[in-house]
Amino acid sequence: MDYRRELLKGNIQTLVLAVLSDSPRHGYGIAQEILRRSGDALRFGEGSIYPALHALEREGSIVGEWETPQGGPARKVYRLTDKGTQELATRKQTWSDFARTIDRVIGGSPDAQPI
Amino acid sequence: MHNQFEPDPVHQNPRFKNRLPENAIHENADTSLEQYLNQLCAPLERDLSAEEYQATRQELRAHLLLSAAAHEELGATTEEALKAAFEGFGNPQQLGRTLAQEKSAPIRANRRLARWGRVLGGLAGGYAALNLTFLCSLLLRMDPHQGDVTPPILLQLLLLLLGGRLGWLLASGRRAAAGSSLAALAGSQVGMGAGIASVLLADHYGWLAVTYSINSVSLCFFAGLGATVGWRLWKRPKSLAGSILLGSAIFGLPMLLISLRLYLYPDYRNAHILSILARSILLWCASGGITGATMGCFTRSLVARMRRIKAGRGAFPFARRVKKEDADLLAS
Numbered sequence: 001m002d003y004r005r006e007l008l009k010g011n012i013q014t015l016v017l018a019v020l021s022d023s024p025r026h027g028y029g030i031a032q033e034i035l036r037r038s039g040d041a042l043r044f045g046e047g048s049i050y051p052a053l054h055a056l057e058r059e060g061s062i063v064g065e066w067e068t069p070q071g072g073p074a075r076k077v078y079r080l081t082d083k084g085t086q087e088l089a090t091r092k093q094t095w096s097d098f099a100r101t102i103d104r105v106i107g108g109s110p111d112a113q114p115i
Numbered sequence: 116m117h118n119q120f121e122p123d124p125v126h127q128n129p130r131f132k133n134r135l136p137e138n139a140i141h142e143n144a145d146t147s148l149e150q151y152l153n154q155l156c157a158p159l160e161r162d163l164s165a166e167e168y169q170a171t172r173q174e175l176r177a178h179l180l181l182s183a184a185a186h187e188e189l190g191a192t193t194e195e196a197l198k199a200a201f202e203g204f205g206n207p208q209q210l211g212r213t214l215a216q217e218k219s220a221p222i223r224a225n226r227r228l229a230r231w232g233r234v235l236g237g238l239a240g241g242y243a244a245l246n247l248t249f250l251c252s253l254l255l256r257m258d259p260h261q262g263d264v265t266p267p268i269l270l271q272l273l274l275l276l277l278g279g280r281l282g283w284l285l286a287s288g289r290r291a292a293a294g295s296s297l298a299a300l301a302g303s304q305v306g307m308g309a310g311i312a313s314v315l316l317a318d319h320y321g322w323l324a325v326t327y328s329i330n331s332v333s334l335c336f337f338a339g340l341g342a343t344v345g346w347r348l349w350k351r352p353k354s355l356a357g358s359i360l361l362g363s364a365i366f367g368l369p370m371l372l373i374s375l376r377l378y379l380y381p382d383y384r385n386a387h388i389l390s391i392l393a394r395s396i397l398l399w400c401a402s403g404g405i406t407g408a409t410m411g412c413f414t415r416s417l418v419a420r421m422r423r424i425k426a427g428r429g430a431f432p433f434a435r436r437v438k439k440e441d442a443d444l445l446a447s
Contacts, residue, residue: 027174028181045205046178047155051217054171075177076170 008044012052014095015042017080017088020062024079027053053078061087147197152176154207158215171218179204 019025019033030053031046056062061084064076080088156172163171179200186196204210 026177026181028178031178045210046182046203047175047205047207047210048213050171050175050178050210051213054214054217073177073180074173075181076174 005044008042009048011095012044012049013056014088014091016049016052016056017061017084017091020078020080021085021088024077026067026075026077028075030078056084060084147194147201148176148179151179151201151207155211155214157208158211159218162215163218167218171214 015034016030019030019037022033025033027049028046031049034042034049053062053064057064057078060081062078062080064078066074067077068074152172152175155175156168159168159171179197182200182203183193183196186199187193191199201207
């Protein structure tokens with residue numbers, strides 16, 4: 001099992017929400033922004049953001065609207081909803097709690113205390 | 116929100132051939148891009164509607180085109196850029212399966228609900244048929260004090276089966292349960308209304324008229340209330356049982372009280388209280404709950420459909436036909 005891949009797969013929705021919290025973007029833009037923010041570290045199949053996008057849209061965390069820019073193909077631009085903003089805050093909190101807990105166990109950070 | 120999809124060679128797919136205009140096909144579409152999209156979207160064909168399929172395909176195509184354009188800007192040829200875009204996007208088969216899993220799960224759940232809808236439609240139809248027969252027999256027997264007005268058990272079963280089948284067919288045809296249950300309820304109300312009118316004519320049965328009027332009004336009111344509750348609960352697909360139970364409780368309780376009140380009349384004094392209770396619960400709670408919940412579900416599906424149409428993501432069957440005829444005319 002590819003550990004990094006599995007870890008990324010489980011958090012792709014959080015990454016999408018975080019990127020959309022700045023500004024509305026289309027799928028390609030979201031993938032590029034994740035790559036840029038991670039300093040090219042989070043390389044994954046760009047297509048894998050679509051199942052995440054559609055799941056988030058279905059649960060109402062984001063909404064997609066079609067836009068047709070001049071001279072380009074129609075693209076679906078997603079933006080965060082109020083529910084999505086709340087969801088992102090919850091996920092951020094969960095992630096930081098989780099990371100801290102894992103650090104405590106494996107001793108990954110200097111401030112980690114044994115349980 | 117606009118549904119501004121670019122035309123798509125997916126029209127060549129026989130499934131969509133009759134639903135989308137032929138002249139919308141891209142003449143110079145890139146073969147490799149379309150082949151890639153065909154592989155990617157193949158798992159979606161079965162479950163998604165033509166419109167949803169188109170939208171998803173268009174979204175993925177836009178991504179790939181943007182990605183290819185970025186590679187071209189870095190100096191790659193068109194073919195190289197597309198190849199790089201495909202590689203960056205991922206394995207089309209695997210991705211298609213994941214996407215289908217994500218998008219199809221709620222659709223399959225809806226199909227299961229539609230099956231439930233048919234069952235409920237059937238039950239509602241059976242209930243309406245029984246109700247009508249009961250009222251007809253009441254009409255035929257002008258003096259309700261003489262004996263039981265309940266039809267023979269075999270006739271009841273036959274009517275239940277016939278009504279059930281009719282309800283099932285109606286629900287299948289309309290793709291939802293509410294149409295049949297609404298029809299069933301309307302039918303039963305017409306029957307009940309006729310019963311009331313006839314009893315009112317015989318003025319010395321005035322008390323019976325009042326009883327049936329109360330029952331009829333309660334039936335309408337509480338079925339509506341049950342339906343509203345069912346509708347609200349229907350937001351969660353797993354709440355079918357919950358909505359039926361709640362609809363039953365809301366609908367059945369007043370009917371139970373009415374039955375108990377009837378117990379005070381001399382004709383009912385000889386009957387065992389438990390028998391009246393059992394009959395009330397079975398007849399009113401079960402049938403009312405099912406009808407009410409079904410109505411709620413169906414109304415909800417109808418509203419959802421109307422919203423989809425308003426958002427440009429669907430059309431009434433007749434509108435679709437007209438659109439196709441227009442497209443055929445243009446093509447010819």
